[in-house]
Amino acid sequence: MAPKQLVSLGHGKNKLRGLKRVPRSSLNEGRSGRLFRRLDPAPELPAKKLRELAESMREPKGSGGKLDNPKIPSGYTYFGQFIDHDLTFDPVSSLQRKNDPDALVDFRSPRFDLDSVYGSGPEDEPFLYVQPGRQRLVIDPKNVKGEPDLQRNSDGVALIGDPRNDENIIVGQLQLIWLRFHNKVVDKVSADKSVAEERRFEVAQRLVRWHYQWLILNDFLPRVVGPDPLKNRVKQTKDGVAIDTRWFAPKNDLFMPVEFSVAAYRFGHSMIRPSYDLNNIVTDRPVFIPGEKVGELDDLRGFRPLPGAWTIDWSHFLDGAPGKAAKPQLSRKIDAHLSPGLFDLPGFPNAESSLAFRNLKRGEALGLPSGQDVAELMGLKPLTGKKLGAPEPTPLWFYILKESGLGGGGHLGPVGGEIVADVMLGLLREDNHSFVNQNPKFKPSLGSKAGKFELADMVKFAFS
Numbered sequence: 226m227a228p229k230q231l232v233s234l235g236h237g238k239n240k241l242r243g244l245k246r247v248p249r250s251s252l253n254e255g256r257s258g259r260l261f262r263r264l265d266p267a268p269e270l271p272a273k274k275l276r277e278l279a280e281s282m283r284e285p286k287g288s289g290g291k292l293d294n295p296k297i298p299s300g301y302t303y304f305g306q307f308i309d310h311d312l313t314f315d316p317v318s319s320l321q322r323k324n325d326p327d328a329l330v331d332f333r334s335p336r337f338d339l340d341s342v343y344g345s346g347p348e349d350e351p352f353l354y355v356q357p358g359r360q361r362l363v364i365d366p367k368n369v370k371g372e373p374d375l376q377r378n379s380d381g382v383a384l385i386g387d388p389r390n391d392e393n394i395i396v397g398q399l400q401l402i403w404l405r406f407h408n409k410v411v412d413k414v415s416a417d418k419s420v421a422e423e424r425r426f427e428v429a430q431r432l433v434r435w436h437y438q439w440l441i442l443n444d445f446l447p448r449v450v451g452p453d454p455l456k457n458r459v460k461q462t463k464d465g466v467a468i469d470t471r472w473f474a475p476k477n478d479l480f481m482p483v484e485f486s487v488a489a490y491r492f493g494h495s496m497i498r499p500s501y502d503l504n505n506i507v508t509d510r511p512v513f514i515p516g517e518k519v520g521e522l523d524d525l526r527g528f529r530p531l532p533g534a535w536t537i538d539w540s541h542f543l544d545g546a547p548g549k550a551a552k553p554q555l556s557r558k559i560d561a562h563l564s565p566g567l568f569d570l571p572g573f574p575n576a577e578s579s580l581a582f583r584n585l586k587r588g589e590a591l592g593l594p595s596g597q598d599v600a601e602l603m604g605l606k607p608l609t610g611k612k613l614g615a616p617e618p619t620p621l622w623f624y625i626l627k628e629s630g631l632g633g634g635g636h637l638g639p640v641g642g643e644i645v646a647d648v649m650l651g652l653l654r655e656d657n658h659s660f661v662n663q664n665p666k667f668k669p670s671l672g673s674k675a676g677k678f679e680l681a682d683m684v685k686f687a688f689s
Contacts, residue, residue: 258480260472260644261599266592267618275589278615278623279581284499284562290555292562294496296635297448298553300542302496303395304445304680307403309493310387310396311341312652313486335479336656337438341387342403343430352376352384360411360426362404370533375401381529393512394525395501398537405687407433410671432671435660436678438653439669442466442661444679446649449492449559451636454646465665472644473651482648483591484599488621489644491584492637495626496556499564501525504538505549515569515578526571545673545681547688559637560630561623588622596624600640 312335344350347359355361365376375383383391390400411429414420420428460467502508514524521532540548567580595618597607610617613627628638653659660667669678671686
């Protein structure tokens with residue numbers, strides 16, 4: 226076994242963080258840190274080569290359903306984005322600033338605690354909570370058809386725990402589902418006369434968080450990493466669940482590894498479809514259309530009140546969710562292709578509007594190791610640049626996507642799956658408040674079947 230080593234799907238209007246190569250800290254870890262500290266950074270590519278590599282990732286015209294992933298419904302694309310926002314938030318670093326990852330400030334706790342939903346709590350951010358009592362979360366029916374929407378100020382800005390959860394219509398509606406889910410759990414807890422009124426919020430919040438963590442461990446992770454990275458890491462024992470990790474071993478506080486947040490976990494970008502049906506009325510809407518002068522009903526960009534009749538029918542996104550769709554839309558395969566709209570992100574100058582280029586440049590700026598070096602450290606046979614259709618050494622993000630695509634794209638390949646599984650499992654294990662530590666025998670009670678709980682069950686309960 227190799228020795229143990231010593232974040233986003235967001236597409237908002239903040240500048241790209243970290244353009245130039247950053248210094249290498251002598252510290253073991255900071256708010257962010259490294260999994261593979263002993264590995265050297267991959268060599269920088271000339272700007273022209275980097276742009277060519279980014280452009281090679283553009284989804285070919287006429288791909289249609291050929292790039293669809295039959296194993297993962299499209300709702301999990303945005304659940305993955307939601308998870309990312311729950312873990313990472315760095316609003317202060319910029320494209321021009323040199324950022325040492327060991328000194329980056331992650332304004333999210335690196336825990337699966339839903340602080341993107343709860344904010345810093347009812348005492349510190351009371352505007353998120355219904356008065357009096359501050360047990361329920363605020364949901365406002367403010368759009369033109371009186372449909373539920375996120376609460377907003379007079380400028381249409383969502384008042385929620387994480388502003389990025391309003392950056393597109395789909396993740397905004399998923400945020401709304403979690404608000405509804407919490408409120409339904411409060412109703413359930415309030416009906417239990419053994420729970421004192423002053424403890425209802427605490428009990429409900431813990432139950433919501435544990436169901437969320439269960440979803441990540443038992444529903445999301447097996448879908449995106451496949452079975453191999455979870456073998457021998459998650460063990461059922463007589464006392465409950467035990468988790469082991471191979472690479473992620475914080476010596477002091479929890480930290481967010483840049484190999485995860487800047488490379489491996491950005492696999493979700495490749496899962497985004499060019500367009501989506503929200504329901505049986507609102508169909509074939511692209512995520513983004515280039516430019517700022519876009520009609521209200523033309524694309525799915527967020528940061529605005531929900532248009533009338535745009536409430537999502539979740540059966541279009543998840544198997545088993547309530548609704549009218551015969552079957553859900555599928556995510557795209559996890560591979561080295563990105564949908565066309567991600568090459569013309571709104572709100573950025575031309576040089577920065579390509580998400581592929583931004584991701585590659587970000588990884589280079591933070592001195593990430595090459596995919597080949599990480600594979601070799603893991604005891605795997607590295608894929609060559611010729612096999613990958615890329616320069617060698619190969620940027621880690623591209624390597625992870627391409628190895629997955631070469632394996633069929635149904636889930637992450639060996640390097641990507643290893644990093645994502647190891648870090649996410651490690652975050653659960655190191656969190657003293659997770660169900661893994663507080664109640665390792667915990668089983669979900671809010672699903673349609675005893676002991677079973679998937680994302681569609683969460684939606685069902687929220688609408689029950």
